[in-house]
Amino acid sequence: MSKRFYKDVLREALIEEMERDSNVFLLGEDIEVYGGAFRVTEKLNEMFGSMRVMDTPISEQAQTGIAIGAAIAGKRPVLEMMYMDWIGLTLDQMVNQASLLHYVYDGQVKLPFVMRTQGGARASASAQHSKSLEAWFCHIPGIKVVSPSTPYDAKGLLKAAIRDDNPVLFIEHKLLYGTRGEVPEEEYILPIGKADIKREGSDCTVIATSAMVLEALEAAEELEKEGISIEVVDPRTLVPFDKETVKESIEKTNHAVIVHEAWKTGGFGGEIAAIIAEEMFDSLDAPVIRLGAKDCPIPYSPGLEPLTVPNKDDIIAAVKKSLQ
Amino acid sequence: MFDNDKMKLLYKRMVVTRQLEYGIREQHKAGKVRGPVHMCVGQEATGVGACACLNDDDWVTSTHRGHAHFVGKGLDLNKMVAEMMGKSTGYCGGKASHMLIASREKGMLGGCGIVCGALGIGVGYGLTFKMDGSDRVALSFLGDGASNEGMFHEALNMAALWKTNNVIFVEHNMYGLTVRADRHLSVENISDRAAAYGIPGVSIDGNDIIAVIEATEEAVARARRGEGPTLIEAKTYRVLGFSTGDKGGYQSQEEIDSWTTPEKDPIIRFAKYLQEKGICTEADIEELNAEAQNDVDKAIQFGLESPYPDSSVLMEGIFA
Ligand SMILES: Cc1ncc(C[n+]2csc(CCOP(=O)(O)OP(=O)(O)O)c2C)c(N)n1
Ligand SMILES: [Mg+2]
Numbered sequence: 001m002s003k004r005f006y007k008d009v010l011r012e013a014l015i016e017e018m019e020r021d022s023n024v025f026l027l028g029e030d031i032e033v034y035g036g037a038f039r040v041t042e043k044l045n046e047m048f049g050s051m052r053v054m055d056t057p058i059s060e061q062a063q064t065g066i067a068i069g070a071a072i073a074g075k076r077p078v079l080e081m082m083y084m085d086w087i088g089l090t091l092d093q094m095v096n097q098a099s100l101l102h103y104v105y106d107g108q109v110k111l112p113f114v115m116r117t118q119g120g121a122r123a124s125a126s127a128q129h130s131k132s133l134e135a136w137f138c139h140i141p142g143i144k145v146v147s148p149s150t151p152y153d154a155k156g157l158l159k160a161a162i163r164d165d166n167p168v169l170f171i172e173h174k175l176l177y178g179t180r181g182e183v184p185e186e187e188y189i190l191p192i193g194k195a196d197i198k199r200e201g202s203d204c205t206v207i208a209t210s211a212m213v214l215e216a217l218e219a220a221e222e223l224e225k226e227g228i229s230i231e232v233v234d235p236r237t238l239v240p241f242d243k244e245t246v247k248e249s250i251e252k253t254n255h256a257v258i259v260h261e262a263w264k265t266g267g268f269g270g271e272i273a274a275i276i277a278e279e280m281f282d283s284l285d286a287p288v289i290r291l292g293a294k295d296c297p298i299p300y301s302p303g304l305e306p307l308t309v310p311n312k313d314d315i316i317a318a319v320k321k322s323l324q
Numbered sequence: 325m326f327d328n329d330k331m332k333l334l335y336k337r338m339v340v341t342r343q344l345e346y347g348i349r350e351q352h353k354a355g356k357v358r359g360p361v362h363m364c365v366g367q368e369a370t371g372v373g374a375c376a377c378l379n380d381d382d383w384v385t386s387t388h389r390g391h392a393h394f395v396g397k398g399l400d401l402n403k404m405v406a407e408m409m410g411k412s413t414g415y416c417g418g419k420a421s422h423m424l425i426a427s428r429e430k431g432m433l434g435g436c437g438i439v440c441g442a443l444g445i446g447v448g449y450g451l452t453f454k455m456d457g458s459d460r461v462a463l464s465f466l467g468d469g470a471s472n473e474g475m476f477h478e479a480l481n482m483a484a485l486w487k488t489n490n491v492i493f494v495e496h497n498m499y500g501l502t503v504r505a506d507r508h509l510s511v512e513n514i515s516d517r518a519a520a521y522g523i524p525g526v527s528i529d530g531n532d533i534i535a536v537i538e539a540t541e542e543a544v545a546r547a548r549r550g551e552g553p554t555l556i557e558a559k560t561y562r563v564l565g566f567s568t569g570d571k572g573g574y575q576s577q578e579e580i581d582s583w584t585t586p587e588k589d590p591i592i593r594f595a596k597y598l599q600e601k602g603i604c605t606e607a608d609i610e611e612l613n614a615e616a617q618n619d620v621d622k623a624i625q626f627g628l629e630s631p632y633p634d635s636s637v638l639m640e641g642i643f644a
Contacts, residue, residue, distance in 0.1 A: 056508075058470065058473055089473075124358030126359055300358075
């Protein structure tokens, strides 16, 4: 084990999978010569050549179509979509093609295609570069949605996503690239669809996604000093969603707080809350609490942006409210 | 062309734009301006020259690299800088950032952080002006990289088909983010793409403000007559790289040097032109340079001294 950066182990996952399978190739904006806006594909062109690490013109809809076509024809493309904010430009191809062709063509085609993207606020990147839009994709049957919070999860899940025969939206976070964590030297793969308990606890379950896992862990440290023990559950993949792990946790704690960075209204937290209400109601001692971004466009000003996204203090307050 | 006073004003605006970029770069280093900031050093002639051909009630859509457009359209420098710093005195009260600056009063609507994201909107303006029987014009700035978006082709087709009151002005600065034009464009001249839509397309020297003004005046006149859009491609160069976040390594020093010579630099060239035509003396140029620097310094001071917005505005203005 050694401590390594999130961005570096994503790169390692790409290298390992490209070495293993010559059908894996990368395409996207600024990934080849520059090495990616977030440096995940740095120098991969030197290792694999420009047929397997391709800079594309700024043409997101066609990039997505080309990746889908290549996947159907036998390749395993990994398309980098630099910011999630303009993923809408790919959306028709994802919703009307990628998600459903395997099903409607009755299994005659497979779509082993990964779209890597990153979201999240708190980088002063303003309203068109700060959003978390994963719920759009969770709504569409046929697309897997993965959102790792640690380097360990990022590497293991990216490898799994590349080997998966379905379209996978792989969501990174701009503030996580520079975080470090323990990652084994030897090869490993993590299953898509399995949650992870990031910290065990007994009083309240906090289900947190992506960078909010870090806030939840900080909240847990502070709450512990006050004698409150929270269990932090990271779903890691939103689709498929690991209900079992959540259920076991809530059966133990009888309280649930959900926190994500996406807007609260229509966010995936609503789906999780509904699952808990439908399937785990008897285990609850208090109503589920959801935390998400305030329902406003994300403003640029350093005086405003920090107020939009939940933080550890919000989580602490929510846990206390739940336990009241 | 314009009278001498306006020519001097345009020169000053070019210098303001350049000094603003250097000033903002310093403020970014100091953490007062945040996020990735896209500067247009070397591209001052296009934004300032093209906007000079428009009135306040002609509307402009900009890009992520819009500072020359904002200055060219006559926006207030103090309010621009304050917005870049996220202050309540900024054009958008600090909500927008340097990329999304807008001023309805000055016909700047507006900056855009999504590549080619404002072109359709610009055609919507041009269509409205036409429907209203007005001779107002909408001018949309784009980069070379933006001409590969589906939006470019869809919007040009409709603008051409309906002969809307538009000018499409491509600032071809040789790179789309880090990708050199010969690696992202299927044609050498983006103006060639105009033929696909049956509209005039011209390629010009974007570092020559006179060429910019001549081409834009012709295109604007055509749009005002209701004869439809023109595609102008101005070849220029982005001297400072993509943004403050750029790690470099893809633009060679040799290439940068070849674009910053006195023969290429748009400001030096215009200064020379003004002197050759007897519009300015060397002393006049010095004075305009000093005035420009003074304006920029004052604007930065204004921005620094202004307050951040009150938290109460966060949830205000989501709906009209
Ligand atoms: C739809 C979309 N795709 C990608 C980006 C990321 N991006 C921002 S600017 C840029 C390059 C634009 O190139 P060009 O149009 O030539 O403008 P320049 O930066 O050279 O002025 C890219 C790829 C974006 N903001 N929006
Ligand atoms: Mg460009």
